[in-house]
Amino acid sequence: MTIVEICVSDVPTALAAEAAGAHRLELCADLGQGGTTPSIGTVEVALRTLGRAALRVMVRPRGGDFVVDEAEREVMLADIAAIRALPNPHDLSLGVVVGALTPSGDLDRPLLRRLIDAAGPLPVTVHKAFDELADQLTGLDELIDLGADAVLTSGGAASALSGAARIAALGERAAGRLCVIAAGGIRSHNVAAVLAATRATDIHLRAPIRQRGHEATDPTEVSRVVAVSSSRGRSAQSVAGG
Numbered sequence: 001m002t003i004v005e006i007c008v009s010d011v012p013t014a015l016a017a018e019a020a021g022a023h024r025l026e027l028c029a030d031l032g033q034g035g036t037t038p039s040i041g042t043v044e045v046a047l048r049t050l051g052r053a054a055l056r057v058m059v060r061p062r063g064g065d066f067v068v069d070e071a072e073r074e075v076m077l078a079d080i081a082a083i084r085a086l087p088n089p090h091d092l093s094l095g096v097v098v099g100a101l102t103p104s105g106d107l108d109r110p111l112l113r114r115l116i117d118a119a120g121p122l123p124v125t126v127h128k129a130f131d132e133l134a135d136q137l138t139g140l141d142e143l144i145d146l147g148a149d150a151v152l153t154s155g156g157a158a159s160a161l162s163g164a165a166r167i168a169a170l171g172e173r174a175a176g177r178l179c180v181i182a183a184g185g186i187r188s189h190n191v192a193a194v195l196a197a198t199r200a201t202d203i204h205l206r207a208p209i210r211q212r213g214h215e216a217t218d219p220t221e222v223s224r225v226v227a228v229s230s231s232r233g234r235s236a237q238s239v240a241g242g
């Protein structure tokens with residue numbers, strides 16, 4: 001089964017994506033800056049109103065680069081603690097999305113260790129700061145050693161399709177120890193090609209549409225992506241079963 005994760009910016013877009021069949025949601029604020037931490041009120045209402053979709057919450061104190069100073073580290077740790085403390089009445093799968101680099105462009109291992117430890121039992125995804133690494137294969141090994149559960153990547157390329165060979169190599173190297181989520185330019189018209197080329201089990205995308213002067217989630221596009229992904233999965237199972 002292919003897991004379809006939709007990046008959403010508020011509770012209405014989260015509900016729309018869930019209703020359209022999304023399996024998992026990444027909840028962010030300020031998508032124009034690549035996503036930052038949503039308000040705790042937004043996360044609380046999302047947990048209260050969503051019915052089944054897994055929820056991953058971006059923990060990123062600002063846009064811009066991924067080098068985090070000491071004050072921003074404390075903000076990230078406080079946000080993770082606040083997210084963990086929220087009620088989860090529907091027992092949704094809840095996790096956080098983090099990332100941090102050193103000024104030299106390597107993973108900020110000490111901070112990532114602190115963030116992963118702070119998340120406790122919550123699954124941790126490392127976001128596309130990973131795509132700025134010069135050596136992604138070594139970076140993947142480091143994330144596995146740190147205990148991250150997933151990494152979001154386009155293979156360091158402009159899109160998942162153009163970075164498909166690298167994504168496939170990362171998935172092979174991870175060997176089930178960490179989930180490699182393919183991301184970058186995925187849409188219903190190319191998702192089958194992305195899945196075939198990357199061999200990814202999880203994909204991530206925005207399905208944007210302009211609505212009332214702001215960006216919302218296009219439920220029709222989400223439904224199409226889910227349908228194509230599901231049909232491809234059934235076809236693969238049929239072939240495997242002879």
